[in-house]
Amino acid sequence: MNVRRLVAPLVLMGAALSAGMVVSSPAWAGGDTSAGEVETQACGLYAGSIKQTGRVLSGSGGRSGCFTHADVNVGVYEEIAWWPDRRLSSASRHGIRNVHLTVSAGCTSIPGPYYIETRSSTGGVSEGSHKSLCH
Numbered sequence: 401m402n403v404r405r406l407v408a409p410l411v412l413m414g415a416a417l418s419a420g421m422v423v424s425s426p427a428w429a430g431g432d433t434s435a436g437e438v439e440t441q442a443c444g445l446y447a448g449s450i451k452q453t454g455r456v457l458s459g460s461g462g463r464s465g466c467f468t469h470a471d472v473n474v475g476v477y478e479e480i481a482w483w484p485d486r487r488l489s490s491a492s493r494h495g496i497r498n499v500h501l502t503v504s505a506g507c508t509s510i511p512g513p514y515y516i517e518t519r520s521s522t523g524g525v526s527e528g529s530h531k532s533l534c535h
Contacts (some may be wrong), residue, residue: 443467447518447528450476457488457533458504461518461526466497471521474501479513479530488514507534 443466450459461474475490489505503516516528 445472445518445520445524445526447474447516447526449528450514450516450531450533452507452531452533455507455534456504457507457514458502459516459528460500460502461516461528462498462500463496463518463520464498464500468522469495469497472496472499472501473519474503475517475519476503476505477515477517478508478510479515511535 443463445461445463447461448459450457452458457476459476463470463472471492471494473490473492476488478486478488480486488508489503491501491503493499493501511534512532513530514533515530518524518526
């Protein structure tokens with residue numbers, strides 16, 4: 401029995417199976433993934449739920465899990481039907497990686513939906529749930 405004839409097909413089969421495994425592995429499993437690619441998977445904005453205490457609206461938002469710098473703005477917004485929503489208050493930080501900001505504003509004279517929104521200079525936006533407040 402010729403050993404070469406037996407081993408050659410086994411080696412080719414092993415190589416073919418290994419190639420299939422490499423192709424089906426997720427991108428983050430590879431050793432050549434750059435820090436920027438991993439960062440974009442973990443980096444994100446968040447906007448919390450708006451609350452009312454007396455006649456004051458408050459909430460928080462921010463950016464977490466990021467390695468790159470950006471400008472971040474968190475604001476309290478009044479939803480206005482058929483018109484751009486009105487920003488009542490905001491807080492910003494410039495050139496930061498991660499931040500948690502708390503904002504507050506007084507109730508307007510009109511009861512209605514209000515919410516927290518977080519924006520980043522990278523183009524990201526996160527909007528919290530809209531709640532009918534200030535009754």
